[in-house]
Amino acid sequence: MRCRSAFNAIYLLLAWLPLFVGCSTLVGHPPQAVRAPNIVVILADDLGSGDLADTTERSLIPTPNLARIAAEGLRFTDAHSPSAVCTPTRYGLLTGRYAWRTHMRQGVLGGRSPALIETTRPTLPSILAAAGYRTSGAGKWHLGLQSSGPTDYSKPLDPGPTSAGFERWWGIPASLDMAPYLYFEDARAVAQPTEKIQGSAQARKGGRGFWRGGAIAPGFRHEQVLPDTAARAVAEIERHHELQPAEPLFLYVALSAPHTPWMPAKRFQTVEGAGVYGQFVAHVDAVVGEILDALDRTGMTDDTLLLFTSDNGAHWTASDRQQFEHRANGNWRGQKADIHEGGHRVPLLVRWPDRIGSPRRGESNDTLIGLTDLLPTLVAAAGIEVPAGAAPDGISFLPTIVAGADGLRESIVHHSLDGMFAFRQGPWKWIEGLGSGGFTAPKRIQPSDGPSGQLYHLEDDPGELNNLATTHAEVAERLQRQLDQVRLREAP
Numbered sequence: 001m002r003c004r005s006a007f008n009a010i011y012l013l014l015a016w017l018p019l020f021v022g023c024s025t026l027v028g029h030p031p032q033a034v035r036a037p038n039i040v041v042i043l044a045d046d047l048g049s050g051d052l053a054d055t056t057e058r059s060l061i062p063t064p065n066l067a068r069i070a071a072e073g074l075r076f077t078d079a080h081s082p083s084a085v086c087t088p089t090r091y092g093l094l095t096g097r098y099a100w101r102t103h104m105r106q107g108v109l110g111g112r113s114p115a116l117i118e119t120t121r122p123t124l125p126s127i128l129a130a131a132g133y134r135t136s137g138a139g140k141w142h143l144g145l146q147s148s149g150p151t152d153y154s155k156p157l158d159p160g161p162t163s164a165g166f167e168r169w170w171g172i173p174a175s176l177d178m179a180p181y182l183y184f185e186d187a188r189a190v191a192q193p194t195e196k197i198q199g200s201a202q203a204r205k206g207g208r209g210f211w212r213g214g215a216i217a218p219g220f221r222h223e224q225v226l227p228d229t230a231a232r233a234v235a236e237i238e239r240h241h242e243l244q245p246a247e248p249l250f251l252y253v254a255l256s257a258p259h260t261p262w263m264p265a266k267r268f269q270t271v272e273g274a275g276v277y278g279q280f281v282a283h284v285d286a287v288v289g290e291i292l293d294a295l296d297r298t299g300m301t302d303d304t305l306l307l308f309t310s311d312n313g314a315h316w317t318a319s320d321r322q323q324f325e326h327r328a329n330g331n332w333r334g335q336k337a338d339i340h341e342g343g344h345r346v347p348l349l350v351r352w353p354d355r356i357g358s359p360r361r362g363e364s365n366d367t368l369i370g371l372t373d374l375l376p377t378l379v380a381a382a383g384i385e386v387p388a389g390a391a392p393d394g395i396s397f398l399p400t401i402v403a404g405a406d407g408l409r410e411s412i413v414h415h416s417l418d419g420m421f422a423f424r425q426g427p428w429k430w431i432e433g434l435g436s437g438g439f440t441a442p443k444r445i446q447p448s449d450g451p452s453g454q455l456y457h458l459e460d461d462p463g464e465l466n467n468l469a470t471t472h473a474e475v476a477e478r479l480q481r482q483l484d485q486v487r488l489r490e491a492p
């Protein structure tokens with residue numbers, strides 16, 4: 001192992017040197033310590049693009065730490081999760097491959113589902129680990145555990161995070177409203193879910209949302225998961241600084257919030273403007289602040305590529321929009337789970353002080369990005385070649401990050417909770433069906449005399465109100481053909 005580490009370190013150094021020297025000149029720094037950057041990815045759960053302060057005029061939630069990342073880095077305004085819900089987005093982020101290419105064509109996994117990521121598939125953490133990174137994950141997994149269900153938590157939780165490339169892992173199996181409720185560390189449950197909890201009766205509207213009844217480990221408290229995840233992320237940064245500072249760190253922090261149940265700590269319960277949800281988002285922002293502080297404290301800020309995003313749009317319903325002026329998904333149509341922009345257009349912030357020079361800090365960028373692009377982008381940032389066959393649906397946007405280059409992605413596929421597809425190219429978006437495909441009613445409308453899908457011009461009609469499928473049938477047909485090509489393309 002020692003030999004392999006040394007080889008990897010040399011490989012990494014040689015691979016990364018030209019990139020470093022070239023681009024450090026661009027930002028005016030002399031070439032100095034040659035080492036791949038630390039990489040920290042913070043993935044919020046159900047946070048909308050309109051929740052970030054300063055991103056829309058109507059965000060009524062204070063998010064000073066997210067504003068700090070945006071001010072010290074770049075904000076991408078046309079970024080999309082590959083799915084409008086949790087599991088498929090997480091699969092896409094970690095593998096660079098659309099989850100609808102697997103057996104899972106719609107929906108999400110449960111708390112006892114088998115692993116979705118194939119054990120032979122290269123992942124973001126496994127590629128980085130092979131190149132000498134220390135890899136650690138904290139928070140919500142939601143990608144299944146063990147090779148066949150239902151998951152038996154008394155046995156090793158493998159396949160799971162450790163088979164997917166995480167040297168260290170700590171977190172919860174699925175969403176915070178899905179039993180069983182327990183923590184697991186590496187491939188073992190910290191405590192068995194030997195007790196039962198009733199489903200909560202909290203109302204969604206004006207309240208905290210519910211959780212499902214089921215098995216729970218003794219002492220597990222739902223409201224403690226977000227603070228515990230923050231503590232683990234901070235501890236991993238400090239541990240790395242103390243024990244392994246010579247090797248780069250990859251840390252994936254998958255927050256379970258602001259997904260329901262909404263359980264802000266007491267000190268956030270006075271935040272006004274967007275009800276309990278807004279209070280919970282303020283809590284999420286404070287957790288991000290704890291991670292930023294840990295990077296500052298350990299001197300890791302400058303050579304850390306920090307990326308903040310969300311796994312889908314906010315669960316912000318029509319009644320929420322009636323009750324509050326706040327627009328969790330900005331002015332985009334729909335919400336989490338939907339095929340419309342509110343379902344999959346997500347916040348994306350990137351900070352890398354060593355490589356994003358001060359003249360560019362605070363910029364917004366409207367390059368089209370998908371979260372399947374994280375794997376090739378972050379692997380390239382580490383100076384590593386993407387292994388052949390890995391990330392078939394990802395395109396690196398590293399040149400955009402380090403030099404403001406135009407993005408290479410010309411089109412993207414969107415996917416909703418119930419399996420509805422959309423294809424976006426330039427300003428055009430073709431939705432292959434009628435309805436939202438998600439939470440917003442009507443979910444599905446059977447075509448009658450009119451068009452079978454929805455065509456929108458997002459520049460002229462960002463609210464997706466004016467279906468042009470009939471008047472611009474040739475555009476709809478072209479996008480349908482392109483969508484078919486992407487779906488049928490070999491991407492094993």
Ligand SMILES: [Ca+2]
Nearest residue numbers: 045046086311
């Ligand atoms: Ca989610």
